[in-house]
Amino acid sequence: MTIVEQPLGAPLAESCIPVLETERLVLRAPRIEDIAAIAALANNRTIAEMTANLPHPYRLSDARAFVETQAQVSDAATYALFVKSEAGQTFAGMCGFGRRPPETVHEIGYWIGEPFWGRGIATEAMRAVIDYVFSETDIDLLSGAARVVNPASRRVLEKCAFQWSGVGLCRVRALSASVPVDRFQLERRTWASLRAWGSTAMPVRSRAH
Numbered sequence: 001m002t003i004v005e006q007p008l009g010a011p012l013a014e015s016c017i018p019v020l021e022t023e024r025l026v027l028r029a030p031r032i033e034d035i036a037a038i039a040a041l042a043n044n045r046t047i048a049e050m051t052a053n054l055p056h057p058y059r060l061s062d063a064r065a066f067v068e069t070q071a072q073v074s075d076a077a078t079y080a081l082f083v084k085s086e087a088g089q090t091f092a093g094m095c096g097f098g099r100r101p102p103e104t105v106h107e108i109g110y111w112i113g114e115p116f117w118g119r120g121i122a123t124e125a126m127r128a129v130i131d132y133v134f135s136e137t138d139i140d141l142l143s144g145a146a147r148v149v150n151p152a153s154r155r156v157l158e159k160c161a162f163q164w165s166g167v168g169l170c171r172v173r174a175l176s177a178s179v180p181v182d183r184f185q186l187e188r189r190t191w192a193s194l195r196a197w198g199s200t201a202m203p204v205r206s207r208a209h
């Protein structure tokens, strides 16, 4: 993951949230110019029913209100994520982390536009966000949750080293109902251990003498 310096004069939300770049993705604060692309991908019942806060249907006005509010949110970072190509960058989804008082733990969240599913994009984006959180902030613990009927999201959490911590209920706006979720947590020290392990060479194998 590379952290890109913000240009001078960037809008407030952007100046607070560094741009993160990975092999295939660019993650940056959402901008007003993104609202058409956000609305096009977020207006998806399957996505809305798996996330807590997305309304359905999701209109341009919802995207505009969402982008405008991000500038006022503190203790949180929301990233619009873009797939890089020779032709430029294509909006593919949203991810981030934040803490809703009176909660003390920061929770991660993400959704990927349906045309981009199954390419490892959620995992690559969340690993970048997690690396950023644990290397650049003093947050020691992240939580995540996935509906019990959402094995793809559960798998993303597992691939990012989150460990199951229990079950609970989560209010889903698009359903106007609360649904069962599995809860997960990732401690800084687990992340640090895995990071260190990943940089060591595999053991050399030889036959027993």
Ligand SMILES: CC(C)(COP(=O)(O)OP(=O)(O)OC[C@H]1O[C@@H](n2cnc3c(N)ncnc32)[C@H](O)[C@@H]1OP(=O)(O)O)[C@@H](O)C(=O)NCCC(=O)NCCS
Residues within 6 Å of the ligand: 046, 047, 048, 050, 051, 110, 111, 112, 113, 116, 117, 118, 119, 120, 121, 122, 123, 124, 145, 146, 147, 150, 151, 152, 153, 155, 156
């Ligand atoms: C869940 C979601 C974020 C996954 O995005 P993605 O970019 O396709 O995720 P990735 O490709 O990084 O990883 C998905 C993993 O789930 C696995 N998976 C997908 N569907 C699955 C299923 N039905 N059962 C079990 N595993 C499944 C994939 O095989 C992959 O694991 P692998 O790499 O070990 O093979 C995306 O589908 C989405 O946005 N869904 C709607 C919103 C949502 O669920 N948000 C999360 C809220 S908690």
